[in-house]
């Protein structure tokens with residue numbers, strides 16, 4: 153029988169944002185963390201920090217995607233463990249902003265599914281392309297034909313985000329403050345499962361994740377390495 157949602161919530165699982173580059177994960181995560189009064193951990197920033205402040209794009213250029221992914225996994229596992237166990241001075245509950253490619257590695261999928269409440273922010277390729285074009289941050293995997301690369305990555309990743317998500321939010325072209333409101337409202341529904349039917353469904357998703365952990369099963373419908 154699934155664990156009651158209240159039990160899951162009481163374990164103070166970290167809240168992890170996933171979704172494509174440009175959807176606003178980092179900005180939303182920062183504001184949600186502030187609203188909840190907890191730490192925000194940005195995985196790209198953590199990877200950058202372990203490389204002495206080197207930018208993600210420069211890390212990609214220097215050591216390649218595989219090595220970047222290894223650093224990303226290490227940072228993610230550290231963030232999840234720290235958030236859950238309250239070690240290394242981290243808050244017990246944290247909000248984690250992942251990079252868009254976090255779903256490219258099975259180990260990340262397994263850890264997120266077991267240890268976090270996952271919020272998937274999604275939007276259309278058109279909206280993402282507009283935002284990415286005006287972003288000062290270079291995403292190496294989107295170099296070249298932005299639209300074609302977005303479509304290629306989204307097609308591969310969307311089923312993985314979907315399988316992982318406890319909460320799915322179509323942000324459309326909403327502003328960051330509007331998305332933060334949407335997230336907080338969905339989170340409060342999850343935290344109070346009696347609130348409405350949608351919340352009960354979210355609760356089941358979270359509880360299922362916990363039960364799957366006990367049963368040793370994982371998510372993942374695609375073929376991440």
Ligand code: S3P
Pocket residue numbers: 171172173174177178196208209250251252253254290291292293
């Ligand atoms: C990546 C997304 C980026 C960053 C890196 C790889 C990806 O993070 O981790 O450029 O594979 O989509 P954001 O999603 O925060 O832009």
